[in-house]
Amino acid sequence: LAARLGIEEGTQLPRSIIEFYYKNDALNDPMVSEEHITAFGWASPQEIDDIMALAIRVNDFLTGLFLGVGIRLVDFKIECGRLWEGDNMRIVVADEISPDSCRLWDTKSNEKMDKDRFRKDLGGMIEAYTEVARRLGVVQEGETPHAGGPRLVK
Template sequence: MARRRMVYEGKAKILYEGPEPGTLIQYFKDDATAFNAQKHDVIDGKGVLNNRISEHIMTALTSIGVPNHFIRRINMREQLIRACEIIPLEVVVRNVAAGSLSKRLGIEEGTPLPRPIIEFYYKDDALGDPMVTEEHIVAFNWASQQDIDDIISLALRVNDFLSGLFTGVGIRLVDFKIECGRIWDGDYQRIIVADEISPDSCRLWDIKTGQKLDKDVFRRDLGSLADAYTEVARRLGILPEGGNGKRGPKLVH
């Protein structure tokens, strides 16, 4: 196999140069991190599950007209994606109070919010990804006001879709994070959803029991992260019924 050129390595993924201009290969690692990588472990099979779950969601978003970087899955750990200029923001959509929102505002975790709340965080590990306002974003030229409007529109469409998708399989979408990028079609610029959408980037609670099925299992030492992610994949129909992941994820092709 020809040696590939690595473009970028993050905490959970590696990007390699793609086979064609304007493409990248996104490789999903088994690494699990929390608290800005202060807590770290390697969870066997996590990358496989996140690859397939993100593929499932991105494909569905494409089918309803939400633009994103996903092209196709290459294998169990890799996707072919469109290269884009990543906007240095994490876009968080909250439906239920949890995590930092509960801590900042003293709202009891699990409290439904009156409407979805969108927050922006500047992507900088050294600074701890600080929360920023639209004023900061425009002032420091991270994105234009039109970009922000497009990002908010995309984020709300993704929220509507994911809320319905997960409710249909007995899961509450508490909150989630997306990243966005810019692509150019000729002289025309578009904003698209990039990175991934998986239990790494969503808070997912069982509707009946409140059981956490996301990275909070790792953050808070609540049990097996692989089992939680496997349950999400099973409910979405990516794993066969009865698949428990005990011997590694057995995924439907």
């Protein structure tokens, strides 16, 4: 958003902005409008409303969660899907939420604690991700992340 509209990175907006993107690597995930989504039958107007409501709820939750541990949620992306339970369908978050899908900055220093460390060749990505996990209580002080995939956290 910052580069596309020529505003300073991290500028606080007066309200949340929800953007839709067509997930297609060959096309570089182009932005699409609600009109595209309904015209191509990707989602109904009601599903778009549900996606937008879910995005706002996720934003509110994550903003508070991260602020509580000294991290500013600058922006994030989620992927949504349909979950069928019998004849009932609901829209759900269908992918991970992690420093790979969020822009996270330390509230005091504005240090980037997300994938931008890799994108912008800042180094220290593992340390930044570990610090996010430590602040959230996923890993303990001094503990190093385990290689080899996910593990159960109590």
